[in-house]
Amino acid sequence: MTTTDDLAALLLRRRQRVHVPGGAGRTAVTDAAVVVLEAELADRGHLLTAPLRRALTALSVDDLAATGRRLLADVDALLGSDRHHEPLFHRFPDETPYRHAHERFLSVVAQRLAAQPHQPCMNCASTKAPVRALMPCAHLVCGDCHGKHQDWGCCEDCCVWYACPICENRYETDGPTDPWLDTGAGLGGDGGEILRALTLGAPDDVAAELATLLARRTPLNPRDHDDLVLLLGAADPADAVRWLPDGIPLRESKALALAPLLDLPATRPLVARYADTATDVLRILVVRSGGDPDLLELPRLRGLSRPVRRTLLALLDGLDLLRLAEDMARHPRAWKRAGEILHPFERAHRHPRAALAFAVLRETRLGEDALSEVLLAEAARHDGVRLAGDRLRVVTWQARVEEALGRWDTDGATRLLAERPGELLRRLDPLLARSGSVTLPEAVGEALAGALPRTAPGPLLGAYGRMKVRAVPGHRRVFFPRGRVTKAYAVEDGRPPLPARVAGRAGELIEAEAVRRLAAREGERYDVAVLDASLADLPVPFAERASAASLVAVPRGSSLPMPADSETVRLFLHWTQPKGLRVDLDLSVALYDGQWRFIGLCDYTQLEYAGGAAVHSGDLTSAPAPHGATEYLDLDLPRLAHTGVRFVVPTVLSYNDVAFDELPDAFAGFMAVEGKARAVYDPRTVRQRFDLAGDATVRVPMIVDLRTRRAWWADVTLSTSGGNHDVWRYRRQLAHLGSDLLDTFTPGGRATLWDLACWTAAARTDGDVYVRGRGHVLWGYRRARDEPRADFALRIRDGWEPDALCAEPEFAGRRALLALLHGELAGAEGAASGTAYRLYPGPVDAAPLRRITAGDLAGWLEPD
Secondary structure: OOOHHHHHHHHHHHHOEEOOOOOOOOOHHHHHHHHHHHHHHHHOOEEEOHHHHHHHHOOOHHHHHHHHHHHHHHHHHHHOHHHOOOOOOOOOOOOOOHHHHHHHHHHHHHHHHHHOOOOOOOOOOOOOOOOEEEOOOOOEEOHHHHOOEEEOOOOOOOOEEEEOOOOOOEOOOOOOOOOEOOOOOOOOOOOOOOOEEEEEOOOOHHHHHHHHHHOOOOOOOHHHHHHHHHHHHHOOHHHHHHHOOOOOOOHHHHHHHHHHHOOOOOOHHHHHHHOOOHHHHHHHHHHHOOOOOOOOOOOOOOOOOHHHHHHHHHHHHOOOHHHHHHHHHHOHHHHHHHHHHHOOOOOHHHOHHHHHHHHHHHOOOOOOOHHHHHHHHHHOOOOOEEEEOOEEEEOOHHHHHHHHHHOOOHHHHHHHHOOOHHHHHHOHHHHHHHHOOOOOOHHHHHHHHHHHHHOOHHHHHHHHHHHHHOOOOOOEEEEOOOOOOOEOEEEEOOOOOOOHHHHHHHHHHHHHHHHHHHHHOOOOOEEEEEEEHHHHHOEOOOOHHHOOOEOOOOOOOOEEEOOOOOEEEEEEEEEEOOOOOOOOEEEEEEEEOOOOOEEEEEEOOEOEEOOOOEEEOOOOOOOOOOOOEEEEEEEOHHHHHHOOOOEEEEEEEEOOOOOHHHOOEEEEEEEEEEOOOOOOOOHHHEEEEEEOOOOOOEEEEEEEEOOOOEEEEEEEEOOOOOOOOOOOOOHHHHHHHHHHHHHHHOOOOOOEHHHHHHHHHHHHEEEEEEEEOOOOOEEEEOOOOOOOHHHHHHHHHHOOOOOEEEOOOOOOOOEEEEEEEEOOOOOHHHOOEEEEEEEEOOHHHHOOOEEOOHHHHHHOOOOO
16 A cells, blocks of 8 residues: 555655645744754755745644654665664654754755855755855855845835845845855865755656656666556556556556556456557456566466456457467466466357467367367468467467578568567677678668668667677677576677678668657757766666666666775675574675786675775674664775775675575665775765665675776676575686676677767757766767758767867756766756756756656657
C-alpha cells in the first residue's frame, strides 16, 4: 500500500520537491523552529528556497514538527546517514535551543561561502553572481534581491523598511547599504560543495512523475522500477482512462500499469488497446500473480475468471500466427503454465489461431477429434505451418534467417532482415562480415536506408556503437547476460575486423538518421545549447534493469575523475542482518600494477598497506538490528601510486555466503574527505552510494586507474561457490575481470551521451551551440545556412572549426538545452524555458528547465 510518506520521499529524491500542508499563519515559535530546521538541512548540504520556507513558517507547531522530522528523515535516508546519527535536537521543535541552532547555521553558511561562493540565491535561484549572507539571519541572497523593501503604505518615513526576502526580518542597518554577514565569501575558493535547493511541491507532482516514467522509452533501472510501482500503487485503477498516456513504449512498464486493470470490467478493454504482442499478455499475467515483468522468475499464476480468459484469448487470436508462435517459443515453460489457466482448447473454434499456437508449443498429437479438425483447418490458412507426422510445426522467420546466414547467403538474409528493422541492425555485424566487400554492399545499403527510419533507439544506438570499433582488431568481447544481477563474461574476439570504409559508412548512415529524426519529430526547439565535452566519458545506459540502485545514476562503463590530491577517498559499507542469521560482510580492495599483476590488498586480514596508503577500520563479523555495522577503508591515491599500484579494485564480499538480497538493509559507496579526517559518516561528502542487492555474494562497484586518476564504473558481480569469501581468494578472477572490462570500456564501443547531446543540439538548436571543454573553456558553434545538420553535429562532436572562443553564454529570455556533467552553469536560471540533463546535481536544478535523464535523451530517437 502506497503511503503519503512514501510519495514524499520519492518526490524529494527525484525532483527535490517538498510538499507542505496548509497552515494558519506564522508565529514566533515557528519562526524559531524553522531556523533550527534550516541549520539541520544546511548541515546535510541542503537549503530552503523562499516559497518553501514561507510555507513552513505558516504551519502550526505540531504540523511543523511532523513535516520537519519527515523531511530530515528523508534527506538522511537519501544519503544513508539515517543509519548512523541520531537527530541533534531530540525534541524538535518543542524544546529548541534556538541560539545554538542559529550559530550553527551561521557557521555552516560561512564555511560554504568561503569555499564556494557560487551558491544559488535562496530567493531567485540565481548563480550568475556570487551570493552573500544577510545579517543577522544568514540567508543567502544575491545583490539583485537584497535591496527590496516592504512598503506598508501609511507614510513615507516610518513604514518603509528593508528586510530579508526569505524570512522578512529587518536588516541590522537603516538601509540596504551594508547588510552583509562577514563570512570571508568571495575569496576565490572552488573546492566546496554547492548547497542543494529544496523547492515547494505542486499538487500535480505525483501525476507528472507517473506520466514521465510511463513515457520512458529505455529500460528502467531498479530505482525507477520501484518508483513506478510505488506511483502506480497510489493511482486509482478505476480512473485509469484519465492517467494512462496514449502509449506506453516500455513493455515492462506496460505490464505494471495494465495488470491491475485486468480484473475490473470497466477497465478490461484498455488491456486489449495497449497490449499488442503475446509477451505483453504473459507479462501481465505474471505481474497480476505478484511476479516481475522481466520474466526471469515465474510465480504461481493466479486463476482467471471466464470473462478474463475470453478477453486474453481473443487478444492472442488477433495476432499474426508466426509472430505468436515465435513469442511463445521464447518463453516455452512460462507459456505452458499460462495455458493451464487460459484453457485455449476449450471452445477452440472461437479462437482457433490461439489454439493452434498452443498446439505447436505443446507438440499436441492430432487425432480424429473435433479439436484436431479445428487445428488442421486453421493451419491450412497460414504459410509456414507444416504437418510432421501427427504434430504441427511452424517454420519461424528466425530459423530462415539463421539458415541463410549459415549458407553465407547474404542477399537472402538481407531480404529477410529488411522485414524487421530492429533485427537488421542487431545482425548488421555478421551480415557485413559475410559479405566480403571492402565497401558497403549495395543490397545492405538499400536495406539499411529502408530500415533505419523504422528502428527503435536501442538497436540503432547498439549498432552505432559496434560500428565505431569493428574496424579495430585485438579486443576481447565482454557479454553482460540478462539477469537480476550483472555478471560479465569475456571471450577472445576471433572475428576479423570489418573494413574501415564499411564500418565507417554504416556508422555515418546511422548518425545521419539519428539527426534526421531528432530534427523531424515534434519537440521543443532551442535558441541556445551548452554541452559538456566530459559527456564523452559516459556511455548510453545499458543493462539498467540489473544495475544497482544508486545515489548518482552513473551508466555502466563510465569514466569519472577521482577527487583531488588533497582528499582521501573513504570507502564505506553498512549492513543490517536479519533476525536469527549472522551475516559477515567485508569491505576490501585488491591492488595491481600496470600489467594487472597482483601486488597487495587491504582488508580485514591486512588493515594497513604501505604504511597507511590504504587503511581499514577493522573487521565486524555481525550486524544485529537496529544499528547494524559499518566498515570504512581509506585510500590515499597519490601514496598508493608512488608504491607501484596502478589499478585499485574495491570489492564487497559476504564472507559467510549470505546473498545480499537476504539482508534487510545493505549499501556501500565512497566519500571524499580532507586528509585524515575522523571516521564519521558525513553525508555532505558522499560522492556515491549504491544498494547491495540480488542473489550474489561478491560485488565489484568500480575500477580505479591511478595513472589517469579516473574511476570506471563497473557494477558487476562475481560467480562464487562455497563460503569464506575474501579478496585473496578471488585475486586472479578480479584481475581478469578488471582487465577485460577496461579493454571493453576504454575503446568506446558504445554510443555515448556526448553523441546524443551533439545530435540533439545540431538538430534542434536554431542559435548558438556552446561546448564546455574539460578546462571549462567555452567554444561556440553556429550552423551555416546551407550546412546539413548531420555535418553540423559531426563538427561539434569532433571539435572541428569552432567559430569562436566565447565568454559566458546569454540565457535571459531564451529557450535553452543543457547537457552537463555537473549541474553548475552561471546564468542558466535566467532561461525562459528549456531542457537540462546533468549527472551530478547543482544550481541548474532550480532553473525553470525540464529535467531529463539519460534514458530520456535516448528516447527522443524514437522513430516517426
